[in-house]
Amino acid sequence: MAVIRDFAFQGAQMLLVLLLSPLLTGFVRKVKARLLRRQGPPLLQPYRDLIRLMRKDVVLADNASWLFRVIPYFIFAATWIAASLVPTFQSGLLFSWSADLIAIIAVLGSARFFLALAGLDVGTSFGGIGSSREVMIASLAEPAMLMIVFTLALIAGSTQLSTMAAFMNSPEVGLRVSLGLGLIALIIVAIAENARIPVDNPATHLELTMVHEAMVLEYSGRHLALIELAAALKLLVYLSLIACLFAPWGMSPPTAEPRLLIIGVAAYVAKLAVGGVLLAVFETAIAKMRVFRVPGFLGAALMLALLATLLRFVSRSF
């Protein structure tokens, strides 16, 4: 009986993240538009976009291989796994012990590996631009993310996300320096990984300086729908990660009490909304960087995370 209930909760999280992610993307777009004194597209527009794309035919290049056709499904599956394993409204779900934070990051990394391959598959120069810049950004963002994981694991005593969330929610955690450094570094890495301003521009699709959009230039129809859904899921993953690690209040412990669950869900939706507003304000306030200033930006994140880890190694009270 308990197993069925656990399965139900895990399944509910998987469905919840799938349904909420386009809404989050739509919300961020709407807030950005309002900040620029535009009306902006309706909140539910991303759902309509996805349905429209799924119904269309796929137009493949003549020399696109089987890998090109399989990759969107793989990217979607990998990102969905990551989204299902990050605690959202409840910690300690059924499969949360099967992948810790390092594994979640590696799963997202494999999605990125295959996306870069997809950029190279058709053999145009745009795909090459996107893929080569994506791997450059990844070569700095991933180590920074791993150092952040180390910092958090050294504070919380585990790499398991549920344990970390429970620790951060307890009174033992103080206002530590390394946590502050880790938060700044995580925000920078999240911006870089989700292809947001100042690293990449998610709004336009055809400019030469784009990274993510250049890699998916040749995709159409249901393939493109899956890749866009995966990108929305990835944004949700990172916001949920920041929420569960640095603002874990309201998250329900592993229990079936309906009051705690409702609080958990409401708190989660509220955190997503706040995160979305902050992201929109940040993107509107700052300009996009030249591509070769991005390594300096990400290098700063790597240095902050490295400093945080070093402080934790040197003394227990940092």
Added chain:
Amino acid sequence: MVVYALYTVAALLVLSPIAVALGVAPRGASAATSLVYGACLIVTLVLGAVALLSLLKYSDTISATALPLGLPWLGAHFRIDALAAFFLVVINLGGAAASLFALGYGRHEETPQRVLPFYPAYLAAMNLVVMADDAFSFLVSWEFMSLTSWALVIANHRLAENRRAGFVYLLMASFGTLALLLAFGLLAGSGGNYAFDAIRAAQPSAGITALVLILVLIGAGSKAGLVPLHAWLPLAHPAAPSHISALMSGVMTKVAVYGFLRIVFDLLGPPDWWWSMPVLALGGITAVMGVLYALMQRDIKRVLAYSTIENIGIIFVALGLALAFKAEGLAFAGALALTAGLFHVFNHSLFKSLLFFGAGSVLNATGTRDMEQLGGLIHRMPQTAFVFLAGCVAISALPPLNGFVSEWLTFQAILLSPQLPSWGLKLIVPAAGALLALSAALAAACFVRAFGITFLGRARSPAASTAQETDSSSLAAMYILAALCLLAGILPGLFIDALAPVVQSLSGGRMPPQGTAEWLSIVPIAESRSSYNGLLVFVFMIVSGATAAFAIHRLASDKVRRGPAWGCGYPAAGPLTQYSADSFAQPIRRVFGTVVFRAREIGEMPPPGSTASARLTVEVRDLIWNALYAPIAVGIAFGAEQLNHLQFLTIRRYLSLVFAALVLLLLALAIWP
């Protein structure tokens, strides 16, 4: 056990003269190829089975024997314990895969009589190194291994670069053996008893052990490919035929790791507090330098050789951690770190062999190793592309394959290290962790480039557009290795439990038995701390991907149309407008290469009105070669030039030299107390 192993090794050695005889016989070449490789396949499988049995079933007994060969007062001792059994499994698995691959690949060899006689001898030598139980047989087998592989490296001696590769390899192999010889000499002491049992029982002073550690790092490290003694590896490994390259990268470097493990963890006794620091530092630097070099290369096999250097760096970081934990008496953490290192040894031999086999198939099919001439091979060689992709995913440490598991275990070991009290380690370990993370990310970039430029896109030359798929035995070998990679990734608990006796014998502790964990996940420390379940991740990926595909195809649309590539509307761009290997690496070259390689891009534009073409030169300098090797070469040349004067002296001068030597010796005798 060890006696059976020695019989099979003798069988291998017998194959060499048979191969020579067959090679000389008229029209015996193709029969010789099939016979020699087939026999090697069978023999290595038998030997591997013996080793696996002794690792799994008889791990607590040690079987040893002594043969009346070699030095008269010493004999030749051979022994199989848990460590030797594990490395025998690695060696023979690699050997069997290479023999299976070569059944197909070897038919395309131009001069088989330069390869076939040395191949069984090479396999035999590697097995003998691992089984050796005294310093003499160890060193003789080590040198034999170097010499046979050198003969294989210069098998294709008509190319000048292969001859140079063989020369550098021979020099550095001899230098490494000299270092090991000195190390064993110091270990045996003035008593001169070279048997490993005697060395284990002796308690050398701290100064001697420090010197031995340095010498072993130089000797075994240069064979494994530690920076800065790595220079021969990217020259020699690409020069040999591809199955030999796989053996050299995937297996011989592991024999060097075995040498390090045997001497430092077993023969030297309890480690001092500072021993792990040079190992960690060298390992971290090697990892990052290896992969950065790999990103600058155009030759597929050279990319793979530098990637071997990177993985050796990762292994040495894990081994350094194990040494640090052992020095402080933290047996459990040491067991975790050692398991991570040994598991990576096994994993790397699997996927590096797979990748070299793929590169060999591409070389056979297209005649070139230069990535800038290839492209679009996924359409011409679909099966090779599939297994090569599996190898690339495995080596980039992506779940659910095996590279991720050993990387994950290493990170868990790093997370246990704040309990080490030494201040130096408190600084070096986070730095090593950062370098490891950086090398993992750069490795993924390197293999996106290797796979994408070679197999994806459009063909950049006629050779690539007319390639054919490889032989079925080569494909069979690659599929088997890819399946093993997947197995090690989704059922890592089995492999960790198999490694437990080895780890117990070297570090005094072991990881909790993984086979009993829930749902086949691995729990290195404790349930609450961290766990990973590769099987579940794999199943989840397949199920969700398939569900999505099924749902969308049924509910939405499943039509596909073909058309020309969109490419932003640019009409009919030729194949040379795609990204090349150099251009793919350009952002990373600009970020990291300007510091590490003094990389510069020089564009020369013709003056306005001139119809000459513009020219872009990319300059990348190997700073280690310029700083370390080139001055040594210049110094030796200078010294040799000066000593040359001794050739042209008069008889009176020679006599006076003899006289001076005699007087000096008499003086020494007179003064000596």
Added chain:
Amino acid sequence: MHGITFDIAHLLAGSLVVMSFVQLYQDRLSALINVFAAHALVLALSVAWQAFVQEAPHLYITAVIALVFKAIVIPVALRRIIVRLGIHREIETVVGVGPAMLLGIGLVALSMVVMLRVTADADPLAREDLAFALSVVLLGLLMMVTRRNAVSQVIGFMSLENGLVLAATGAKGMPLVVEISVAFSVLIAFIVIGIFLFRIRERFDTVDMQAMDRFRGEKR
């Protein structure tokens, strides 16, 4: 031991180190002056918190002095100077931003190890603050060493001084007299440097140190 006061003191000291890193990252003079103002502001907050924790009211005056002089007066004056000198340009660095940050991390690691080893039996709050303070001093020195522009070297010197103030307040017992004299000496040094810069600029039309080395005959 892990009270909230402990953590806030650490947070502020750590923010000071982060501000020093942000200073190292800047490549425009006006941004650098803004960051220096923020640096001084964080110092003022940290000293004020120490005053609250140690119940030493004279430290409040130190905090106010740091705030007024170093966060307001000096940045405004510096901005006026660079406008008059006309050097709103990039700072030439001897070492690139990346290697400078790596060196910075190494220096922080070094100062952590040294301070925590040397003061092994002292009050934990004080010794960790001292470790951060030494880091700020070393980072200020690093900035002076890796920049060519005279104004940025002055700012490096000022941030070094901020680190010394942090160390002095953390060590529990810095009398006000010392702070007043320090503040005035800083002011005087500042005026002198300002005059110097003006004279140099008048004479040579530049404040680039490398150019001045050339004039002195020490060509690099």
